[in-house]
């Protein structure tokens with residue numbers, strides 16, 4: 607089955623609902639980030655891939671300076687390595703005999719580092735690596751409060767010593783994800799909270815190095831700290847796992863204050879009915895456009911219509927949605943297409959098999975979303 611989309615077709619002709627990338631905006635977002643990091647000693651980019659899951663975007667990020675990539679799932683890491691993106695931090699712990707075997711195999715072909723926070727897991731990784739004649743790179747995940755995996759900072763030194771005793775693994779360093787920072791709206795307060803963590807990490811790094819434990823990798827920070835992490839006075843080369851900046855979504859925009867990155871991802875939808883003057887139905891639903899907020903997956907907030915004022919309410923069902931309007935800024939006619947800015951780009955992107963890449967209102971490329979569903 608095919609929708610017979612082709613490059614060169616008009617955006618309005620694409621079968622809806624459809625996932626669109628505005629290529630000019632995507633390229634601008636990637637450039638804005640890369641320009642800021644060029645020449646910075648304090649930090650480097652290791653962009654997170656869990657949102658778009660597209661190696662072609664990773665390649666664009668690497669070409670302009672990213673030192674590697676990060677992602678949460680082993681399956682996605684395998685896919686990226688197959689596509690030639692070979693410097694990967696897996697921001698998760700890996701369990702299960704078969705997954706560990708897959709990790710061993712991947713370690714033979716790429717510079718892959720995986721998170722650890724448990725001695726038993728390290729033992730499993732080391733045993734499997736030795737049996738498979740390889741070595742697995744590990745980085746200790748630091749505990750960042752409720753919802754985070756990881757080891758408390760005070761326990762890192764003794765854990766690192768245990769890791770060093772294991773022959774099948776190679777200790778690379780430390781990584782962390784302080785997810786709560788995105789919810790701190792004041793940039794000054796967010797900076798204070800982030801610097802507090804970076805200060806603790808700096809002390810920890812010194813303590814480890816004082817006892818002869820080399821810390822090659824320090825990886826923390828993400829889009830909401832993009833212009834904070836590099837400024838820390840004591841640390842250098844901290845890897846910033848920024849992900850959402852490539853597409854952005856309205857929640858990151860409004861909650862995290864990331865207006866500098868524009869909306870590159872939208873969902874194209876068609877009006878299919880106007881049963882009452884103030885009501886219209888559209889062919890999108892939660893199966894094609896997420897409805898939850900980036901930082902609180904329980905809050906239903908819904909998408910926003912791009913370039914359309916006067917939308918009072920949006921009620922999403924699985925496949926269709928109803929919007930209520932009050933003095934809309936453009937006419938709402940059946941058959942017309944509209945674009946939606948999702949509240950959460952990552953969960954929207956994973957609902958589609960393909961991305962339609964648009965420039966000058968035409969389809970310039972179609973990128974198949976092979977990365978979705980890889981775990």
Ligand SMILES: Cc1ncc(COP(=O)(O)O)c(C=O)c1O
Pocket residue numbers: 654657676697782783827828829830847848849850851
């Ligand atoms: C471990 C880790 N690193 C980086 C990120 C990227 O965050 P953002 O997309 O806000 O840059 C996430 C997002 O959840 C994450 O879980």
